Amino acid sequence: MMNSTTGLTRRKLISGLAALALMPSSLIAGGGRQNQGNRNIWLSAQGDRPETYGIGWYNQSSSTGKQSLSGFRGHAVTLHPSTNRVLMFARRPGTRAIEVDLKSGDHRQAFECKSNRHLFGHGCFSPDGKFLFTTEAEIDTGRGLIAVRDANSYELLAEMSSHGIGPHELKLLKDGKTLVVANGGILTHPDTGRKKLNLDSMSSNLCYIDASSGKKLSIHRVTEPKASIRHLDVADDDTVAFAMQFQRSAAAHDRLVPLAASHRLGNSLHLFEAPEAVTMQMHDYIGSVAINNSNRVVGFTSPKGSIALFWNLNNGTFLGYHRLHDVCGIAVTADEGYFALTSSNGQMRLLDSRTLKENRALRQHPDVRWDNHLLLTTG
């Protein structure tokens, strides 16, 4: 149930969210699909130590980059749908988010979680640009939450249950009012850092939630109990591609586990299979996912395996892979012509979304440390 924490009433929130459905999908943020041509600006959390942590953006055509330091390690970034504002969320168990104006380069702290809360590194704006949703945890209970904030003032408006523990990535379906959340199922506590506290009983799920009421619409689990659903992307037809991380140390078997899957409301889950050697190469870890709508191809990245992998979203056919050291960032260019990949040592690569072959002429290698997630926009 939604828990109003400010003066905003549920009715106001509902009416605001109802208007989201009217927004044209081309304005909906995510995966860089509102971009044009190859004037891509690559955005990501960056840095490899506290002094260099921040949000960075790199202009592909001019080969120039900028960075705003944050003092904390960020995770994902998201673009406001109608302004130049970009948010970077702190990596778990951080509590802050910073905002950068891409035009002016100005940056400021956007918000800090209320007490007894921490972030999981992800958030998304409503398509009308009025609301911001973030995945959070209630620290003393471990309960997963979705916080709703005013997208301009970042005032906390409400909280709702994520219907699971450890909510990670979340996105809105194309109706603009249904949230889909990856509840990783793993309990952690800031006092014990990133230690997993409930591996024996962990329970991950993919949950659809009415963004206006917080009501659980549908919840889904994979058969493997130690597979933690972490990341997702939503296709134009609302097919959700999601990525998992397998907790092998807690598993009762030594089998390889599929880590990539899809789901569409009303249908059953579809696990993506790959040759054994390819599945093994992922080292039980996928870090990011992006869908190319025009070709119905979904890409996943495994930095632990230094590999990006691709499947046909319609039928789950494995299409191929691309090896790139410590690759994690993946996004789709505005014209949907390419998958864009970034690695921790600064590599930027573009793979033709039809052939999955790299266009080597477009390679760039700035001296930056790209972190988990990549967002593309245009200048």
Added chain:
Amino acid sequence: MRNTSLICLCLLILSGCSGSRPNDPPELTAENLNLALEYAIDQSVIPAAASFASQAVDFQTTVDNFCRNSEVTELSNLQMAWNSLYEKWFHLANYNFGPLNDDIVFAKYTFIDSLRIRGTNYINTVRDDIDNMINGTQTLNEAFFEQLTFNKVGLLTLEVLSFEDNDQSRLADDIIDDYLSTPRKCQILAGMAQQIVINANYVVEGWQVKHKDSDESYRSLFLDNQLDDGSNNLTQLLVAVQEHLDYLNKRNVLTTSASLSGIAWNGFSEAIDEIEILLEGNTEVSFLGLMQAGGFTDSVEAVRETIATVRTAISTRDADLLEENIAKLDGHFKREIPDGLDVELGINFSDGD
């Protein structure tokens, strides 16, 4: 003349004031690091590949001899040649990148050592497959062996063929009788031996002549730091060794590998020899030497001490001590050595992110 002497004297004085002299130990500089890397490739990695390939050819020769004259001495030679091949493999297995691992699905290393993939012991698969081949009617030519999957070829298959008969007897007479009574078995042995030669040669050729669809050797690509997967060359090398150490422990190689020949300890011994030479080098510039020059004396001592303890564990056949110190050495390759050489292994992408 006097002027010339004066100039020489000045030059001598000046050279005495400069930062380095010929007898100074090499400093930790990018240039010296590249030099150490070049030495490592030319004096450790490529020789390990070449030595394995050479031993594969020697093994093939002993197969020919055994098949021509299937008697006890030739069987013994065959088994000793397999032991040497296994030992040489433990040198090369430290460097599981480049031509040895340039295709995820059909990586050459998997066709040499199927255990390396996930620690799965395919010995029963191998035994069944040998039975099927002996009793089958297929033509046992190169094309047939070439299409076999990774878990039916390589060191394990050659070990089974060399160390036991079809009823799993390890008595020399039984093994020889098997070969004498089933001529197809020698064709199988020869075909399998040829495959390992082909795979070993592919690795050497990739390192020295031409790598995959590039026009260059992997050596050139590596030393130019132009690796296709975007990894840094030194990072690649260190991570490869670290992953081998991780594998040795995680997959219980000591108890799973070489179960018929009983020489798994030798494998560990050879692996540690290789790692020590890689780090210490045998020229003026070495990785540990550069770490020392960079002030990481404690780290260097820790690495040396761990290597010495691994040796003690091997010589005393102390499996617990071995496991503990292989893990410690694995840790050195994750922390002390990269830190000492100022190498970045990458961002820590952890579970939960």
